[in-house]
Amino acid sequence: MDFEIRKVRKAQGPRKLRAEREEYFRLVAQGYGNKEASRLVGVNVRIGREWRNGRFSPGRLRPPARPERAARPAQVASRYLREDERIHIADRLREKASIRAIAAELGRNPSTVSREIARNRTEGTRSQWHYRPHAAQARADARRPRPKLGKIGANPELREAVQSWLELEWSPEQIAHTLRVRFPDRPEMQVSHETIYQALYVQGRGELRRELTRALRTGRTARKLHRRPDQRQSRFLAPMVMISDRPAEAGDRAVPGHWEGDLIIGKDQKSQIGTLVERSTRYVLLVHLPHDRTAETVRDSLAATMATLPTELKRSLTWDQGSEMSLHHQFSIAADLPVYFCDPHSPWQRGSNENTNGLLRQYFPKGTDLSVHSSGHLAAVAARLNSRPRKTLGWETPAERLTKLLALAS
Template identity: 35%
Template structure:
């Protein structure tokens, strides 16, 4: 009788060796005393696609993906029973944070304590329970909808992006905000997801930049990025980290034309670009969701961005993003830079 238990880490090590030797799925199944369908499902779920289009099965990556999937499944229905987590979630909902930002920040602040790891879906499910609906917690959501609606945002196509480099390969000095000149990019959508604003925020100084785009596509996005970064000195534009939307399909042109590196966050992990998301949240104060950006001039947009960049920030020791940006650039170039 075949073993019905889940595939173990040891079996994944053997499976990786067998596939490297060129064995068929059926032969791998025979050697592991598994049904061929189990092997096929394992390879399909836990392999990864390289930039050259080749699929690879690596045991350590497969085990990590499986453990992450298992953990998410176990915690998908978890309510806010931890009083510390409950207090954090409710406080930050009142601050206007999205459930995704709250869940991501908790995980970021407690990377070694899974007791604090909850999903955005857990928070949404809690908000839309009958008791919380009566208390009006949905009012703290940006859409303020009493009933949940199916999201109709643009789809993410990770495999469609050529020369994609994962955020997991981003240098540690960038991750720790030890080096100046690294940005996070995103698209703020307008009415009906057609037009929008491409935004970038520098990770150390929190300098914010943006350009209107008539359509959310790769051509408009790379054009906006070029207009943002071409004005900057090289030390101020070393890299940007993006999401996996099709509008970032032409990211490699930043490397070709401006010698900038590009990194991509994991799918459905907006918290990995939390700096930019916070900037977009500030922008939404001026341009709420549903804004028709065709009715907003470029001059009006830049006035708003300048106001954001001249606002003192606690995280910057109450300096403004413009002040920190210029001071950091002076250290690298010895010149003041106004953008």
Template identity: 50%
Template sequence: MREGRRFGLSAEHKADIWRRWKLGESLKEIGRAFDKDHGSIQFMLSKHGGIAPAVRERSQRTLTLVEREEISRGIASGSSIREIAKGLERPASTVSREVVRNGGRSVYRASDADQRAWRSALRPKTCRLARHRKLRLIVASKLIRDWSPEQISGWLKRRYPNNGSMRVSHETIYRSLFIQARGVLKKELVQHLRSKRQIRRSVHAKAAGQSRGQIVDAISISERPAEINDRAIPGHWEGDLLSGSGNSHIATLVERHSRFTILVKVPSKDTATVVAALSRQVRKLPASLRRSLTWDRGLEMAKHKSFTVATKVDVYFCDPQSPWQRGTNENTDGLLRQYFPRKTDLSGYSQADLNKVALRLNQRPRKTLDFDTPASKLQASVASTH
């Protein structure tokens, strides 16, 4: 984009940019489509927080440009206000106010009056968080604790079931964070969102996959008993390695029934090291919570037989390049990126540090649990089995 050149996009082009953004195209892809620098595209999108503004529509009760032109022609021909109003089938008071509002008969111009009316109609509705201080403070306090907007919205419904004024949609919270012109929630609270993005990104944005190696004598996920698939019984886990910079890793275990998360420090990705660390952690669990483990195709679990001997926990493996078969763990790894961003050196975290993060995650309400927390869900499940 040449220096000094104006953005110069028509309403149709802007609508197409929002459409492409919603479909998941990157800033560079959109910029190439319009022969613009991607920074210019980002500037346009960021003004609205990455959320497409609502299309403005004229009220059917207001005067149209055609009607204003009729008023202008009537004034030029010397017609009275009542005569003009009769021709438009409008009250005389409506036409009279229109003319007076725009300078009187001597200076009235249809196009100027129409543009002035369009500008004055910009009366953005104050959002719920701006009107309710108590609700705003509660939302901010939960964001500081790393709760997602959806978790906050769901928790409020449970906490205040009979108080409609203490409800707010997750979309309103996102808009209040991303659209800073609202001036409702502080911009710094965006840093507590899992993605830490400054603008809304489409759910259709592209994500690269990974390839995995082969595991000798791996038991396929298709051979798992039905009780694992239906999540009815606690004690079935999904696991993976969360990677950081400098070849550093953290082992993650997520219980399928409650979504309870355990983080395990591993000095290296070597299979003997990983299996030993996991075995020590799993042996600390009650027998009722040691039933099975489903892992991806990572070679860190090549010694899965040793793990089963040490823990009496059967290990099942996903199909090649099918991490979605461990959806619970994949989702949890995404949540953990809020605490361990990509390219973070994970070797500096102690087991005590990991336990604190796991505790924080386990005390956050989850939509899939009807906004109960993994900790309370697991506790209730264990109590019911005794």
């Protein structure tokens, strides 16, 4: 500070203290409180309070308009607090109003007001801090310009620690957790894993060496964009009917004839078996697919399997969104059976089928060639499962429960 406190401290009147007043407001704009700013410019705290709060007697000069406030745009995006809102917050805080009451008067969220006070108040203990609206506005304006130097780029010690662990092929999540454990009392040495990813991926920041991206699990040098769920395009030409439109009777398992289906895959993704499970009875049918799982093959094999069932057992089929069912509309016409599709990444919506696939792995282990099994062997395995007592059926077998339900239906 190049301001020199005057040697003679006697009263000189407002016009003689113009230099002190201008220096006072410059210090206030930097965030100093009234007491400290008054001490630095050599005036009584009462004088500083009068300058700041505008309590002037007639004939006294008003505080000068600050150039940066005059140059500030009049309209600011509505997501940001305006200067008049900050003045309202300061006035209501002096009146001991609650944060929720202030937020309601401004039409803002209480957390917005709470964060504003915590960020822009003067430093001090709970009983000493003050909220000054003009200083708060200046602080907010100073933080707003972009781009900003990131936390990792601004702290050489933190940058060195993150880079050393990345060289050891640690993941950003592992690094972020280790920083919290190693430096529990140093917030400047703690970052989230997202901050580390941004320091690696965001162009132009230069906070971490670009070659460190090769140490990540994926080895990507740029972030992979993911489509939002509402922007996904269907892989099928014919529109899918989702599981939410499936009849309610399928959900409560009271009526037989609603099936769940899927494929189990063999070694090197080169062999497959189709599985069908009836929801009410857990009755299993296995579909022989020895050569491939193209949409045409799956359509014809499923239709042939469903043709062996009576009409009472053909009400619906629920499948996942695998490409093998891209000709589902043709299968529905051939088998006279509507097909419903699960939501993406929701295998629990075919819970009976998923459970049965796990049971089938006892006979068709993972990593084995499934094309060696004949259709006769598949029928024998299905018969064995259908004759096994099930706890969920009150220790009846699926075959017994199916026979009982068909008898009641007829």
